[in-house]
Amino acid sequence: MSASDISSGTILLLGASGYIGGRLLPRLLQSGFSVRAAARHPEKLGCRPYADHPGLEIAQVDMLDTESLATAMNGCSTVLSLIHSGHSEPARQGGTDIRGMDSLQRAASRSGVTRILCLIGLSQSGPQKAPAREDQAEDLAVLKPGPVPVTCLRTSVILGPGSAWFDIIRHLAKKRMLPEPAWLRRLCRPIAVDDLLSALQTCLQSEDGGQEDTLDLCGPEETRVTDLIRLYAQIAGLKEPRILSVPGSWPRLSSWWLHLATPVPYGLARQLIHGLNPQAACPNEGANHLLPGRPHSCRQAIERALWDIDEVGVESCWSDAGTIQAPAWIAGHGKAKGRDAVARASYRIVLSAEPQTVWPVVAELGGSSGWLFANRLWQLRGFLDRLVGGPGLQRGRRDVQSLRTGDALDFWRVWRVVENSRLTLLAEMKLPGQASLDFQLHDLGSGRTELRLIAEFLPRGLWGSAYWWALYPLHITMFPRLLRRIATKAGSRCLSGPEPFTPSQEAPDCRVSENS
Numbered sequence: 120m121s122a123s124d125i126s127s128g129t130i131l132l133l134g135a136s137g138y139i140g141g142r143l144l145p146r147l148l149q150s151g152f153s154v155r156a157a158a159r160h161p162e163k164l165g166c167r168p169y170a171d172h173p174g175l176e177i178a179q180v181d182m183l184d185t186e187s188l189a190t191a192m193n194g195c196s197t198v199l200s201l202i203h204s205g206h207s208e209p210a211r212q213g214g215t216d217i218r219g220m221d222s223l224q225r226a227a228s229r230s231g232v233t234r235i236l237c238l239i240g241l242s243q244s245g246p247q248k249a250p251a252r253e254d255q256a257e258d259l260a261v262l263k264p265g266p267v268p269v270t271c272l273r274t275s276v277i278l279g280p281g282s283a284w285f286d287i288i289r290h291l292a293k294k295r296m297l298p299e300p301a302w303l304r305r306l307c308r309p310i311a312v313d314d315l316l317s318a319l320q321t322c323l324q325s326e327d328g329g330q331e332d333t334l335d336l337c338g339p340e341e342t343r344v345t346d347l348i349r350l351y352a353q354i355a356g357l358k359e360p361r362i363l364s365v366p367g368s369w370p371r372l373s374s375w376w377l378h379l380a381t382p383v384p385y386g387l388a389r390q391l392i393h394g395l396n397p398q399a400a401c402p403n404e405g406a407n408h409l410l411p412g413r414p415h416s417c418r419q420a421i422e423r424a425l426w427d428i429d430e431v432g433v434e435s436c437w438s439d440a441g442t443i444q445a446p447a448w449i450a451g452h453g454k455a456k457g458r459d460a461v462a463r464a465s466y467r468i469v470l471s472a473e474p475q476t477v478w479p480v481v482a483e484l485g486g487s488s489g490w491l492f493a494n495r496l497w498q499l500r501g502f503l504d505r506l507v508g509g510p511g512l513q514r515g516r517r518d519v520q521s522l523r524t525g526d527a528l529d530f531w532r533v534w535r536v537v538e539n540s541r542l543t544l545l546a547e548m549k550l551p552g553q554a555s556l557d558f559q560l561h562d563l564g565s566g567r568t569e570l571r572l573i574a575e576f577l578p579r580g581l582w583g584s585a586y587w588w589a590l591y592p593l594h595i596t597m598f599p600r601l602l603r604r605i606a607t608k609a610g611s612r613c614l615s616g617p618e619p620f621t622p623s624q625e626a627p628d629c630r631v632s633e634n635s
Contacts, residue, residue, distance in 0.1 A: 128196030129153045130323060131232075133180065133223075134440075136163040136525065138281060139238065140201045141435030143316050148172045150320065157191050160443050163525035166536065188226035197323060198227060199236045227267040235269045236322060240394045272322065274336040275394050276344070278420035279312025280427045281436035281517065283383050283391060288344070288421075290381040290513075292352040296361045298376075301368040303344045305395045308337030311420035318409040325409075339414050344395070347417060354421050368392075379505055382513040387437070436517045438527035443534050445545060446553050448577055462587045464594040465573040467620050468602045472611035474539040474560040474568045479520070480609045481542055481558050481570075485529045486516035491604035493597050497529075500548075504530055509549040531556065552576055552583035567614065570605065572598050573622050595619075 130147065134140045135156035147154050148169055156164055157180035164170060164177045178191045182202060192198060200223060227235055276284045291297055318336050345362060352359045370392050377388035415423065427433070448461060470477060484490055490497045501512030512529045516522070522542065526533040531544035539560060546554035559571040574594060578584045599617035606613050 129155050129176070129194055131155045131157060131192055131195040131198045132201070133157050133182070133198065134201035136160065137201055137440045138283075138435050138437045139277075139312075139315070139319075141167075141439055142279075142312065143201070143319055144175075145169045146316060146320060147323070148174050152323070155191060155195060160525060163439070163443070163523070166524045183222055185222045185226045188222055189230050192226055192230035192232050195230070196233050197236065198223070198232050198234075199238075199319070199323065201238050224267065224269075232267055235267055236272065236319075237269060238272045238274065238319065240273070240275065240390065269332070270322065271333045272319070272336055273333060274310055274315060276307050276309040276347075277312050277315060278309045278338075278347075278415075278417065278424060280424040281433045282312060283387055283437040284309070284344075285421075285424055286437070287377060287381045287383055287388075287391070288347050288351050289355070292348045292355065292357055292360065294360045294380065295358075296363065297348070298365045299345055299362045300365045300373050302370065302373065302392050302395050304364075306341050306343060307395055308339075308341055309347065309417055309420065310336055310338040311415035311423065313420075313423070314338065314410055314414045317411050321409045334409070336409065338417065338420070340417050342417060347421075350417060351421055354418065355425065378508070382438070382510070382515065384510060385508060432521075433517045436527070438514050439517070439525060443525050443532055443545065445534050445555075446577070448553075449534075449543075449545070449555050449575070460577060462576045462578060462584075463573065463622070464591070464598060465571065465620055465622050466598050466602060466617045467569055467571045468599075468606065468616035468618075469563065469614040470568045470570060470606050470609065470611040471566060471614055472568055472606075472609055473566055474562050476611065477560055477568050477570060477605065477609045478539045480605050481560070482522055483520055485512075485531070486519060488519060490601065491608065492601045496593065496597070501530060504548040507549045510547055550576075550583075551580065551586050552578040568611075570602060571620075571622070572602055574598065 130152055132140060132144060132147070132154055135144050135154075136158040140156070140158075144154060144156055144164075145168075151174070153174045155176040155178055157178045158164055159179070159181065161177045161179045169175060170177070180187050180191045182188065223235065278285055278288075315336055322334075348362075349359055351357075370389060373392055374385050374388040377383055377392075378385040381388075383391070498512060505511030505513065510527070510530045514527045514529060516528045517526050522528070522533050522536050524533055524536055527547075528544060530546065530548035532547050533542070534545045534555075535541055535543035541560065542558045544556045546556070554574070554576045557571075557573040557575070559573070561569040561571070563569055576583075576587050578587055602617045603613060
């Protein structure tokens with residue numbers, strides 16, 4: 120039976136650009152669903168391969184704005200919210216989730232929506248409140264009252280390439296020695312991401328999917344995170360780390376430990392640790408009918424994730440949910456507020472190659488490929504950033520070759536991708552100001568390309584200015600040599616440069632190519 124036979128009307132998918140949404144959306148379209156995909160930054164969805172699918176509408180929605188929610192819900196029969204799952208984005212400020220839940224129910228009650236499905240973390244409805252966010256247990260109380268029936272689908276540990284828990288497990292498995300606080304010994308029922316997606320799709324196709332209040336989506340095995348670390352090491356051919364039992368749970372200290380030892384930031388680490396509460400063993404098995412006939416075991420889920428990373432690539436990542444809001448001085452024209460105060464280091468080089476030859480080298484910068492020159496300095500900068508709560512370099516990148524708008528790239532966020540032409544990165548590291556790194560390729564004809572590198576920084580106060588000038592000697596050394604390394608890797612000769620230049624102050628072209 121097709122999706123159109125089971126589910127009438129359009130589905131509003133909230134959080135479509137996050138980890139789960141980025142994987143579920145193409146599957147729904149392939150199954151014949153009509154989907155209105157909503158995100159805070161719709162440009163993330165506009166560059167996906169399925170952006171032109173006839174069954175897809177893309178909408179910009181703010182969960183705290185009831186009016187924008189109600190507008191997006193017009194003509195929709197079902198709303199599926201993936202925003203509160205706790206697996207795709209860092210924890211927000213206290214109370215934000217509650218206001219978003221309240222807006223969702225109020226907008227649904229006036230828009231003709233017949234049911235709401237909501238994927239949440241187990242910690243958001245358990246009897247024990249998380250110290251980091253005492254409002255989590257109230258989320259369901261805010262969402263349920265109202266005329267629109269709500270089904271809350273709860274899950275804990277998700278195993279799949281790009282998931283936060285999988286990144287934690289694979290990074291800890293590479294350590295020689297690990298402490299084992301109490302939360303690592305708590306029982307959980309990990310679920311493979313493919314099984315979770317199948318369950319969500321089945322729930323959308325089910326006519327009575329909005330009748331149950333709460334359903335737990337869990338895998339077939341009861342295990343501990345420590346056992347998953349050992350299992351990963353065995354499957355990946357790593358030496359099993361020595362694990363030392365530590366009394367107590369130490370959630371705050373453990374969150375900082377995960378922040379330093381894995382790519383997952385402190386806020387999300389706390390959220391995930393609190394998700395391993397006593398309910399993580401999934402006592403409510405009312406959702407078993409939604410799972411595939413033979414759900415993946417933990418071993419199968421890890422093997423499939425490793426195979427996908429090596430052979431297919433990472434379809435979506437927990438870090439996809441980051442913001443890509445560019446400051447006005449970057450996105451605006453030359454007269455934008457603060458533009459005159461921007462510090463800049465800009466260099467250009469002319470290469471004996473077509474842009475199509477140089478672009479792959481630029482597009483592969485960062486992550487496991489490194490930055491071609493002074494990698495140890497980049498690593499030191501990433502380590503220092505990690506110490507003060509920034510992302511550092513451990514996030515890496517979703518794919519070693521391709522980039523999309525909104526991708527995390529080490530401690531940068533991809534803002535603009537124009538294939539064979541431009542790559543603009545916004546800084547997400549901890550800084551006393553705002554920064555961007557811009558690569559521009561200009562076709563000069565006759566097999567020549569001008570490659571430009573423009574680093575810009577808007578300092579915040581005296582400390583910001585001191586920071587920029589302290590690093591300026593490194594910039595004037597590193598950036599020209601980075602351009603030369605790009606030329607060498609692209610197999611081209613340097614016809615002129617690298618040399619400093621003054622870029623124009625014209626408005627940047629913010630359009631994103633169809634192939635980005």
